Amino acid sequence: MTAPSPKPANADILVVDDVVVRFDTPDGPVTAVDHVSFGVRPGEFLSVIGPSGCGKSTLFNVIGGLLGHTSGVVSVCGETINSPHQSIGMVFQEESTFPWRSVTDNVAFPLELIGMPKAQRIERARHFIALVGLDGFENRYPNELSGGMRQRVSLARTLASEPKILLMDEPFAALDEQTRLLLGDKVLQIQQQLKQTTLLITHNITEAVQMSDRILVMTYRPGKVKRIVDIDLPRPRTSEIVGSEAFGRYVAQIWADLREEASRGMRDEEEHALHQTGAAS
Amino acid sequence: MTMAGTTPRRRVSLGGALPALTGLGTLIAFFAIMEVLIRSGGLNRFIVPPPSEIIASFPRIIVEEQVLSRFVMTLTECLTAGVMLTIVGVSGGVLMQRFKLLQQACETWVAALASAPVVLCYPLFLVIFGRNAWTIIMMGFVSGLPPVILKTLEGISGTRKVLVNVGRSFNLTPTQQFWKILFPAALPTIFVGIRLGLIFALINVVGVEFLINFGGLGQLINELAERYDLSGTYAAICFVVLVSVLFFMVLEKAERWLTRAE
Ligand SMILES: Nc1ncnc2c1ncn2[C@@H]1O[C@H](COP(=O)(O)OP(=O)(O)O)[C@@H](O)[C@H]1O
Ligand SMILES: [Mg+2]
Numbered sequence: 001m002t003a004p005s006p007k008p009a010n011a012d013i014l015v016v017d018d019v020v021v022r023f024d025t026p027d028g029p030v031t032a033v034d035h036v037s038f039g040v041r042p043g044e045f046l047s048v049i050g051p052s053g054c055g056k057s058t059l060f061n062v063i064g065g066l067l068g069h070t071s072g073v074v075s076v077c078g079e080t081i082n083s084p085h086q087s088i089g090m091v092f093q094e095e096s097t098f099p100w101r102s103v104t105d106n107v108a109f110p111l112e113l114i115g116m117p118k119a120q121r122i123e124r125a126r127h128f129i130a131l132v133g134l135d136g137f138e139n140r141y142p143n144e145l146s147g148g149m150r151q152r153v154s155l156a157r158t159l160a161s162e163p164k165i166l167l168m169d170e171p172f173a174a175l176d177e178q179t180r181l182l183l184g185d186k187v188l189q190i191q192q193q194l195k196q197t198t199l200l201i202t203h204n205i206t207e208a209v210q211m212s213d214r215i216l217v218m219t220y221r222p223g224k225v226k227r228i229v230d231i232d233l234p235r236p237r238t239s240e241i242v243g244s245e246a247f248g249r250y251v252a253q254i255w256a257d258l259r260e261e262a263s264r265g266m267r268d269e270e271e272h273a274l275h276q277t278g279a280a281s
Numbered sequence: 282m283t284m285a286g287t288t289p290r291r292r293v294s295l296g297g298a299l300p301a302l303t304g305l306g307t308l309i310a311f312f313a314i315m316e317v318l319i320r321s322g323g324l325n326r327f328i329v330p331p332p333s334e335i336i337a338s339f340p341r342i343i344v345e346e347q348v349l350s351r352f353v354m355t356l357t358e359c360l361t362a363g364v365m366l367t368i369v370g371v372s373g374g375v376l377m378q379r380f381k382l383l384q385q386a387c388e389t390w391v392a393a394l395a396s397a398p399v400v401l402c403y404p405l406f407l408v409i410f411g412r413n414a415w416t417i418i419m420m421g422f423v424s425g426l427p428p429v430i431l432k433t434l435e436g437i438s439g440t441r442k443v444l445v446n447v448g449r450s451f452n453l454t455p456t457q458q459f460w461k462i463l464f465p466a467a468l469p470t471i472f473v474g475i476r477l478g479l480i481f482a483l484i485n486v487v488g489v490e491f492l493i494n495f496g497g498l499g500q501l502i503n504e505l506a507e508r509y510d511l512s513g514t515y516a517a518i519c520f521v522v523l524v525s526v527l528f529f530m531v532l533e534k535a536e537r538w539l540t541r542a543e
Contacts, residue, residue, distance in 0.1 A: 064450055083452075090450040094443040100465040100540055109461075110451055161451065 012039030013197055014063070014165055019072030021058050032058040033069070034222035040165065043195045045188075047208035048216045049254065051262040053269075055223025056201045057093075060169040063199070064090045076165065089163030093170040097142040097153045103129060104138045106153050110161035128156040131190055148179040155187070159194075166191075169201045184210060185238055192236060205258065209250045210237055217257045220265040227257055330512040335519070338512040346501055346513070352520050355486060355497030358414055359528060362421035362482040367475055370426050374433020374471075375459075384434065395427035403489050412495050421486040425478035432474025436467030465540075472536045479532065483525050498524070 021033040032055040040046050050056050061067035063074055065084035074081045076088060097106050104125045111121035129138055132152040142150050151171055158166065171187075172180040188211050191198050202208050208215050209231055217226045231250055233241065241247055312332040318324045319331040342348045377384040403420060410416040440463050448462040490499025498521050505513040 066446055066449055084450050086452060088450075090446075092443050092446065094441070096443045096447050098444065098447075098462075098465070100468065113451060113453070113457070 011041060013042045013077060014040040014199070015073070015075045016059075016063065017073045017075075019059070019062060019074060020070045021055070021062060021067070022070045031222040033062070034224045035072070036218075036223065036225055037072075038216055038225060038228065040197060040199060042197055045191055045198045045200070045211055045213050046216060047200045047202055047212040047214075048218060049202055049205065049208045049258065050218030050223065051220045051258065051265040052203055053265060054218045054220045054261065056203070056218065057169055059223070060090075060167060060199075060201050064088055064167055066090075086161075087164035089158040089161050089166050091151075091154050091158050091166070091168040091171045093173050095142075095147070095150055095154075095174070097150045097157075099142050102139050102141055103134060103145075103153055106142070107156045107160050109157055125156075125160060128160045131159065131193075132156045133186060146179075148175050148183055151175065151183065152186070155190075159190070159196075164197060166196050166198045167201075168198065170203065171200075172207070173203075180204075180207070187211070188237060205251050205254050206242060209233075209247060209254065210242060215254060217254060218261070220261040221268065226261065229254060327511070330515060334512040335515045338510075338516045339519075342501075342505075342513050342516050346505070346517075348498075348501065348517060348520055351497040351501050352524065353497075354414070355490065355499065355521070356524050356527065358418050358486050358490075358496065359421065359479070359483050359524060362418045362425060362486060363475075363479050363528070365418070365422045366425045366429050366478045366482060369422075370429025370474065370478060371433050371471060373426070373430040374474075375437065377430065377434050378437045388431075388434070391427050391430050395431065399424040400485055400488055400492075403492055406489075407493060412493055414496060416493065417486055417489045417496055420489045421482035424485040425480075425482035428477035428481065429471075429474040432477070433467065433471050436470030436474075437463050439470065440466040468540055472532075472540075476529070476532060479528060480525075483528065487521055 016039070017037050019033055019036045020031065023030045023032055034055075036059065038046075048056055048059065058067065062069045063081070065081050065088070068082070076085050079085065081088075098109070101109070104122060107128050108121045108125040111124055116124070126135075126138065129135060132155055134149060134152055134156065137145065137149065142153065145153070151174075155168075155171070168187075172183055175183065184207055187198075190196065191211075200208070200211060212231050215229045215231060217229065218224065219226045229250070233244075233246060233250070315324070315329070316331050316333060319326050319329060377387060400420065402423075403416070406416045406420055410419055444462055444466055445458070448458045453461065487497075487499040487502075490496040491503045492499075494500050494503055498517055502514055502517045502521075505517055
């Protein structure tokens with residue numbers, strides 16, 4: 001019942017066309033991303049959801065130009081990507097602030113690279129620090145901040161490079177539930193304010209439904225596009241919308257898709273574990 | 282990480298006097314016990330002179346043995362060796378990280394050199410450099426080099442992958458990637474190496490001064506011991522301790538400055 005991938009339209013700012021990523025492992029080749037195609041429209045918030053191990057991060061790294069792909073084409077504004085493209089800004093799942101730089105210097109990092117004069121880049125950095133709600137922490141160092149605040153520093157640093165497309169790989173996965181909800185609100189608010197084209201990788205259904213215009217559901221191994229769901233909910237969406245009936249229907253629908261994949265993933269892992277213990281004894 | 286340590290230390294600055302006072306108190310208590318033990322005959326005063334006599338001999342060795350100029354000499358030798366091993370060691374570590382072949386070829390024997398008693402090679406150095414300060418400096422340099430190389434290598438290779446990826450995603454050139462990400466990320470580990478290297482260098486500088494009977498405090502200790510001037514010998518040893526204290530204070534300042542300055 002896999003839906004055929006829709007042909008990417010020309011208006012799309014990001015086009016992923018028939019991308020395959022295969023890894024050579026000691027146990028033979030592993031296909032992490034299998035003929036994935038989709039497009040992202042300007043200003044759109046698209047989430048990619050799937051069970052862990054389905055190839056989400058691999059896809060993220062390919063779009064970000066950090067990882068080569070086996071076949072297919074990724075293009076941004078019509079330019080084919082083979083290495084990191086300046087129009088794409090990435091926010092990583094792991095803690096990625098520079099511990100040796102203050103909040104301001106972290107956020108000013110991309111501005112420093114383009115040679116912006118110091119006074120000007122500090123002012124720009126302040127703007128983005130305020131945007132993520134960290135005013136008052138400009139001179140702190142990452143080790144003085146909580147996990148959620150550090151993730152906001154990373155977000156501000158990426159936003160400061162003013163990417164056309166913001167690419168986020170499970171940016172809240174390491175945070176507690178409350179922080180995650182609040183940060184989700186913040187990201188959504190910023191995204192709406194800047195009309196920032198955003199691609200969010202997640203395994204959290206609620207998060208995806210709350211934030212996205214569309215959700216791309218991936219299958220478990222090999223990672224294919226299972227379905228793309230339009231989320232037709234009014235904006236602005238705060239964490240309050242989570243209780244509504246329409247919201248619940250979307251969650252249920254996506255969960256139905258995901259459950260099948262997740263349980264396949266679980267069985268696969270169990271078999272793998274059994275196989276390993278079998279081989280060891 | 283070093284930087285994580287600086288903040289709490291700053292925060293508890295009021296209570297910061299207590300550990301220092303306790304440390305000083307322990308030291309004084311130790312000397313008082315030694316004094317009592319020696320005076321009561323529990324310890325032989327011809328092996329260990331009482332602390333009060335050591336203190337009393339300070340003016341004598343300062344005036345008669347030019348201890349201050351010797352102190353400056355030993356300090357200069359250590360600083361020269363320290364600067365050399367920092368420059369050569371860090372560059373060596375960086376080169377080894379850059380060129381995998383070099384790393385595969387050299388890492389093992391550099392590690393072996395780290396635990397080898399290099400001081401036994403002093404006759405060779407004497408032949409090469411002559412009986413002068415360079416023999417001493419080079420011995421300190423060679424013995425302190427391995428930990429600097431190894432820790433630099435470890436620090437740079439151990440840079441978290443995600444930080445490297447941040448750099449790549451911002452399209453950094455290899456040079457920028459090194460100076461803006463790898464090097465600052467490795468700096469705390471590099472300083473651990475430099476600190477170890479300086480300890481080895483200091484030990485070897487004083488040791489070789491003693492062995493070849495040339496130069497600063499090591500030679501003085503040698504002479505005083507031969508004259509059986511025990512309180513003078515221990516007083517000179519106090520100056521060696523002072524060298525190392527000064528040394529590490531300077532290093533700590535440098536580390537603070539480098540890891541926080543931007
Ligand atoms: N560098 C690699 N070498 C070999 N296999 C890899 C590599 N990176 C990822 N994989 C495999 O590809 C699959 C997808 O991984 P990943 O993209 O990290 O999944 P997700 O982010 O969805 O959890 C996993 O089965 C993983 O084991
Ligand atoms: Mg992942």
